[in-house]
Amino acid sequence: MPGLFAPLSSADRVRFLARLAAVVGERALLTEAAEMAAFLTDWRGRYHGQALAAVAPGTAEEVAEVVKTCLAFGVPMTPQGGNTGLCGGATPDTDGTALLIRLHRLKRIRALEVQNNVIIAEAGATLAAVQTAARAAGRLFPLSLAAEGSCQIGGNLSTNAGGVHVLRYGTMRDLTLGLEAVLPDASLWHGLSPLRKNNTGYDLKQLLIGAEGTLGVITAAALKLFPLPRQRVVAWLGLATPAGALTLLGRTQAAFDARLSAFELLCPLALALLRRHFPGLAPQINTPWQVLCELTDSAPEDEPLTARGERFWAKELEDGGILDAVVARSEREARALWAAREHLSEAQKREGVSLKHDIALPVSRIPEFLARIEPELQTAFPGVRHTAFGHLGDGNLHFNLSHAAPAENARLLAQGERLNRVVYDVVHALSGSISAEHGIGQLKRDLLAHYQPPAARTAMQAIKTALDPRGLMNPGKVL
Ligand SMILES: Cc1cc2nc3c(=O)[nH]c(=O)nc-3n(C[C@H](O)[C@H](O)[C@H](O)COP(=O)(O)OP(=O)(O)OC[C@H]3O[C@@H](n4cnc5c(N)ncnc54)[C@H](O)[C@@H]3O)c2cc1C
Structure with missing residues (x-):
């Protein structure tokens, strides 16, 4: 959506950049196209934007000053985390009027409260860094997705990321207790509450989660932690139809309840591409549909989870609920089964667009x-x-x-x-x-307008206008 905002005059541009440099320091401000190029194309290479400059604030207070400066000069802003989003949400438009706000310097783990089962991480911390910090304290942060080495907590929150363990632990929305964010009027909202219950009016954090940077810049989050699983068993199961997979899902939930932590379906073509591009990675099962099933437990049990899983799947085999099964006998084998699942996207990429x-x-x-x-x-x-x-x-x-x-x-x-x-x-x-x-970004903006119920659209537009009347926060995304 080019042309929404007028470019700054050259005198204003100089003043604007000088003020930003005074806030973040010269080294955290990029103005040359070549320096910014890597951040102006999205992960899929579908969108190519332009920016007036790219700034990397080092504290939440600096983010607030950056937003204040943009307000003063009428400059639109696009927040960017790890730039792994799949809908073009972190790519500014092509007119070059926007400031790209990169959050990677805000990467501290501010606190980890074992008794409260809470970690407070800054928005630019990678998902992998948060998982590692939690594990070091004997806790689990369960959000898990293939881009976890690069994507950042702020991006995960802003896209309400899901991943492979939603079945048991929920999405980013479910995993968040509190937020700190700079709102579009440049105020710094301190909402890092570790409370599990807090019924005090509108839940602002839920507005910002999934807003894809259109309602403010998230600077930190208080996130839920869980006990580390002590046992896990992973199986690869063969089925005749997707309806069979659905029936098996129901029976597995009935048998294992919350211990079922992942249930991933693979169709015939996905399996064929996996075999073609990564031969030997998928188990030797010849059914048209297959499922990766993971059970985990954090409590020690009299009977190991592997034995319970094997007994369950043996009975399913006997009853015809599944047609074949490979159960991992070690952590190494479990990781190999997950590797097969995780190579599906790459197998498709190798096949073509x-x-x-x-x-x-x-x-x-x-x-x-x-x-x-x-x-x-x-x-x-x-x-x-x-x-x-x-x-x-x-x-x-x-x-x-x-x-x-x-x-x-x-x-x-x-x-x-x-x-x-x-x-x-x-x-x-x-x-x-x-x-x-994956969110809406610019990829599905017009589709959202088509399929969204009118009442929801009117309410969303009213919220956006109330919080960001000049439309400077990530314009052209979502709405
Ligand atoms: C290989 C691969 C696998 C993936 N698998 C999954 C998956 O299983 N499940 C899933 O849900 N997603 C998946 N994704 C997409 C997913 O959305 C991103 O990986 C991740 O959540 C985005 O984080 P990011 O830091 O890269 O955000 P970015 O791409 O930088 O930004 C995404 C959006 O959030 C906004 N934003 C970023 N940081 C902030 C902030 N601090 N404040 C306000 N707004 C901000 C941006 O403006 C943009 O609109 C995958 C992506 C890849 C490349």
Whole structure:
């Protein structure tokens, strides 16, 4: 959305940059296009923005001063964490009027309170750093996703990240007790409460979580910790149909309750691509659909979890609930099974580009979605193929379209908008969501406007206008 904001005059530009340099220091301010280039393209290489400058404040107070300076000069701002987001939310638009606010210098773990099961981390701490700090104190911070070495807590909060353990521990929204943030009027809100219960009016933190930087800049968070699991067992299970996987999910939940920490579905094409591009990584199971299932327990038990899991899966094999199974016998084997699951995205990348969808459905309707979408897609683009994989336990599928022939694939991508609508119309008809965990950013902004109920849209717009009347916070994203 270029052209929303007028560029600064050259005199104002000089004054603006001088004021920023006085706040953060010359070394934390980049103004040359070449220095900023790496931060102005999104992870997928889909969006290429421009910026007036990139600034890296070192404290929350500096973030507040930076926002105050932007307000004074009418400069729009785009916050950026690890820049691993998949919807272009951290890429400013192309007119070069925005200031990129990079949070990586705010990376301290301010406190870890074992008794309260709380860690207070600054927004620029990587997810991996927070996991490591928690583990060192004998605790678990359960958010886990493939980009955890680079993505930052502020980005995880702003996209309400999910990942592979939502089934047991919830999304970033569920894992957050308090926030500290600079609001669009440059005030620093100290909301780092470690309280588990706090019914004192509107819950501001929940507004900022998932707002993708459009309602302020998050500077720190108080996050929930959990006991470290003492036992884990991972199995790779073979099934005939997605409906069979759903039935197995229900029976596994009934048998293991909260000990079920992941239940990941893999469709036939996803498995074929994994075998083609990473031979030997996936277990030797020849059923069309497969599931990675993980059980964990933090309490020591009389009977090891592995034995309980094996007994359960043996009975399922006997009853025909599963057709084949590989159970990891060691932590090394468990990691190998997870590696197969985690290489799915890379296997697809090696196969070529695809049209990606991150959708959520009521768990019970996933088989219905898969049955309904196939004929619709074949009518819309004969020969199209899809991978459907991901967090079945959360009703979240990564659903990607491609064609085996490169020329047809290029034609398919060119018709992306039309094919997206085919997918999302079915998702919408089944009461699903066009974005399960990746957010809206600029990628799905117009789709959100199409599918969102009018009352929700009006309320969201009113909140945005009330908090950010000049629309300077990450313009062109979400709304
Ligand atoms: C390989 C890979 C695997 C992934 N797997 C998953 C997955 O399993 N589950 C999942 O949910 N996501 C997944 N993601 C996407 C996910 O959204 C990001 O990895 C992560 O949550 C974003 O963090 P980030 O620090 O990189 O944010 P960025 O990309 O830098 O920013 C994302 C959004 O947040 C805003 N933002 C960033 N920091 C702040 C801040 N401090 N204050 C206010 N706004 C801010 C930005 O403006 C932008 O709108 C994956 C991405 C990759 C590349």
